[in-house]
Amino acid sequence: MxxxxxxxxxxxxxxxxxxxxxxxxxxxxxxxxxxxxxxxxxxxxxxxxxxxxxxxxxxxxxxxxxxxxxxxxxxxxxxxxxxxxxxxxxxxxxxxxxxxxxxxxxxxxxxxxxxxxxxxxxxxxxxxxxxxxxxxxxxxxxxxxxxxxxxxxxxxxxxxxxxxxxxxxxxxxxxxxxxxxxxxxxxxxxxxxxxxxxxxxxxxxxxxxxxxxxxDCIFNTVEMNSDEIGIITSGCSYLYVKEVLGDNASILKIGMPNPLPVNLIKEFASKVKKLYIIEELDPVIENHVRALGIEVIGKELFSPLGEFSQQTIAAAFGMDKKECVTADAVIPNRPPMMCAGCPHRGMFYTLAKNKITVLGDIGCYTLGAVPPLNALDSTLCMGASVSGLHGFNLARPEGEKKSVAVIGDSTFMHSGMTGLVNVAYNGTNSTTIILDNSITGMTGHQQNPTTGYNIKGDPAAKVDLEALCKALGINRVRVVDPYDLAACKTAVTEELAAEEPSVIISRRPCVLLKSVKHEAPLTVDSDKCKSCKRCMGLGCPAISMKDGKARIDTTLCVGCGVCKQLCAFDAIG
Amino acid sequence: MKTTSVMIVGVGGQGSLLASKLLGRLLVDEGYDVKVSEVHGMSQRGGSVVTYVRFGEKVYSPIVTDGEADLIISFEKLEAARYARYLKKDGRIVVNTQQIDPMPVIIGAAEYPETVLEELQAKGMNIEALDALALAEQAGSSRAVNIVLMGRAAKQFDIPYDRWIAAIEKTVAPKFVEMNKKAFDLGYHS
Missing domain, CATH: 3.40.50.970 (Thiamin diphosphate (ThDP)-binding fold, Pyr/PP domains)
Incomplete structure (x- = not known):
């Protein structure tokens, strides 16, 4: 079918x-x-x-x-x-x-x-x-x-x-x-x-x-069309080559990049006058072919950076660029950002406001790095927030009072736990914040050991994060609702001041989960709004300034109420 | 037969995946070779998203580059301008006039180019603008902007109305079929 x-x-x-x-x-x-x-x-x-x-x-x-x-x-x-x-x-x-x-x-x-x-x-x-x-x-x-x-x-x-x-x-x-x-x-x-x-x-x-x-296998195939130009290529690069050159070049398409053939390549190379290697990223095929003593054109023409397209191939073979029209107006970027009502926002606002050094991790919450929050100091790999913070605090003991790690629930399960064991075992007074949104968010809502459901959505054993952190050797473990800015501030202040390692579990489910009920959208009373822009500091996509006053987009707002807590003039309700 | 290139562009969360699913399904049913390239992951979080749909007798590349698109369907005004350079000289843009401010505009670091469509039109670009959000709300959900726009763009394809409706019935979750059919119809007759 x-x-x-x-x-x-x-x-x-x-x-x-x-x-x-x-x-x-x-x-x-x-x-x-x-x-x-x-x-x-x-x-x-x-x-x-x-x-x-x-x-x-x-x-x-x-x-x-x-x-x-x-x-x-x-x-x-x-x-x-x-x-x-x-x-x-x-x-x-x-x-x-x-x-x-x-x-x-x-x-x-x-x-x-x-x-x-x-x-x-x-x-x-x-x-x-x-x-x-x-x-x-x-x-x-x-x-x-x-x-x-x-x-x-x-x-x-x-x-x-x-x-x-x-x-x-x-x-x-x-x-x-x-x-x-x-x-x-x-x-x-x-x-x-x-x-x-x-x-x-x-x-x-x-x-x-x-x-x-x-x-000689089904994975590597040869199309002999020309004795002038021969191209060795693989994956999507093959598609771009075919799109541009069609039947005007001979092609050796590699479907098995390891191990690479020797005789097949030598024979193909011997039948064409000029040999190109077109592969995205590193010169893997190219290095192999060069090692066979064959002269090729590869990375000098086809960059090791990023993706190719038919345009890359056309440009390399000297074809004219297609005519196109662009606007003279400056087109602002539209970077990804945390959603309206994202539970991570309240915690990041608190950290940014208090100028805390934040070692970050991999997930939706990496978006805490973008303006206006600019809340992150580092993102390396899965789990590196917790272990990295320990190292940071070893090198700068005064950092214990003003630095935290932030890591999601799924990432903590993935490789944050071992870092936390190290914090407890080797003893820095590090503060780890687990941003528990009850789902693996960025990749599109997969269950994980902390959610209580398996891949099929059936009930499964649920890891108790509080008990787990205690079992790993952390005595100070507290839970906070990131929609409550005052509670976030208290928790961060107290745990940073503590003379022992601690964990704050910032817990609220992802606002995109179907099980999460949204509150009625909030609105701005423009008579009360004094245009102080304090609410704009949240970087909420639902809030913008229109004609000098804050305005809330009711199609985006989920009524989380975080901006309301910031407004000193009671204009949001 | 030459390959036709369509782009569906918008803001993450506006439903471009459903729109491309609908178009892809329809084109396969019509007997074309089809390739659809989607965006998943981080860009979906409110970022600029682009989906390429290419069809013809034999399609190789799944993506579209500068000056190649026959049709750009844009769910948002600024995004139409962002991807305008992909349009072929005699191509066409079908665009929702809705304005969604990106974060640099929200925080005052950049300005939204309000008259950019007029500027592109003045440069000879073939642009059809409509208030798809209003029509979607009329159909019963602001989330149906994607299908309203597909309805409007449908006239650019040599495929009868009924075949589109059949594809909607096959692609959309049963409880949303009627609403989406209405949204499609409102777009088609706009």
Missing amino acids: KKLMIGNQAVAAGLHDGGLGVVSSYPGTPSTEITEFLAKYDDLHSEWAPNEKVACEVAFGASLAGARSACAMKHVGLNVAADPLFTLSYTGVNGGMVICVADDPAMHSSQNEQDSRHYAIAAKVPMLEPADSQEAYTFAKEAFALSEKYDTPVLLRMCTRIAHSQSIVETAEAIPPVLKNYEKNPAKYIMMPGNAIKRHPVVEARTEALRELAE
Whole structure:
């Protein structure tokens, strides 16, 4: 049946139709929908794990037991799962195992632009890279057979444009999930030195066998159209090349970026006068081709920064720019921002107002960094707020009185807990604020261990954050409602003054949750409004100044009442 | 047959994903090769969002670049101006006259270019402006701005009215179908 699917849905369909038994993932743009679509199937087990390392290890366990398994994550998630990945390469698999990783060139929703192909090379595991939804389906499905035949986990690399572009998919017959036999095999699965040392040559031999496969497989394809121009490309770059050059260039399309073929490339190169390598991000294919002693044009023409488009290709081949009209008027930016009624706003306002140094983390609340709040001092990676604050306070002991970490509920579960253990164990009087909005927000509302529901929306064990923080060694744990500015101020002042580490749980559900009832929108009495602009300091998208007076957009306002608390003239009600 | 390029632009939260889902579904049912490129994640939080829809006999790139769009459907005035450079010389912009201030305007760091559509029109750009918010409210929900605009833009496609209605029935959640059909009709006949 032909259907329009985003790449991530196609991956889900391919994994399902490939006989997937167990999937465990942590959400992360642009990978999230793979697991969300898998959760719609009832003939496999799906779950949100607390982080990518756990997810990858769950998939390992399921594979060991004999099931076909998968996990999905964004590129930076693979950093977290890198520890199991590198040794999974040695153990290999029982049931086929696929690790889906989605890169984000141009950083639509990420903190860096890393190229996950380096992981495939470093961990010595095969990687597949589809160029559209149909390939995403086929490659995901085929990945299981590849995994089992070569006894290796398989990385399936997506990028934003493939993950979030819809194209037509024709699905094939589904293979029902099968549980292979499980037999104890210490030499293969217990990776202590004596065993692991014998697995390393197996890994090297496997890479050579896979390289043989790369010479002639469904993943790497050649289109001979011209003996003048030859292009080696992969993923969405292939689409842009075809869009611009059509049948005017010969193309070697790489669908398996690791290991790369040798003879196929040499032969292709020998048939064209000029060879280009067109790949987004790092020169992975290019370095391989250059190492074969072949002259190419690559990164000197095609930047390692951001995404390409048909325009990139057209410009590189000297084609005229298409005519276009632009406005002379200055078009102001429209950066993303915290929603009207966002529960994070009250806490960030309090921190900014009191000039607190704030080590931030990854989530919607990273938007506390933007004007007018400008509340954050750093954002590095998942969990770095808590551990970073400890380091900050070690270096600047006076910081204990005026610095905090802010971290969301899901991010705290992901990797904030270990940082908090360190705060308690190694003893800085650090104050950690858990912004508990009862959901994983930025990635589009996924459940997590603190919400009380699982991926299917069924009731599940709920982590008690207060009890958890106490168990981790923090005696001072208090809960505050971020809609109550006075309470926020008291909590922050008192916990910063305390002579021991503390946690403030700033708790209120995300205003976008369907279960959250909105209050009637507030309005401004323009006779009472003195144009002091104090309410504007909140950076609420519902509040603006019109004709010198504050005005509230009633279609956006959810009646949270935070601005009302700021108004000294009782003009908001 | 050449590839046709459509862009749906607006502010995160205005329902561009539903609009592109509707258009994509319709075009597949009409037998075209179709690609739709969406934006998920951080930009959705009140930021500027753009969705590309391309269709034809065989479509390669899922995105649209400068001077390529046959049609831009904009849910907000400023966003129409932001993406105007993507429009082909003889292309057309269908735009909601609604003004949603971005944060730099709200905090007074920038000014909203109130007359930017007139400026673009003066430069020869083909612009159809309508108050889609008023029509959406008339249909029963301010959230139906997306479907009102699809109704207005529908006339730019060589696809009969009934086929659009059938696509709405297949794409929209059952309890919102009637309201969205009304919204589409109001846009179509505006």
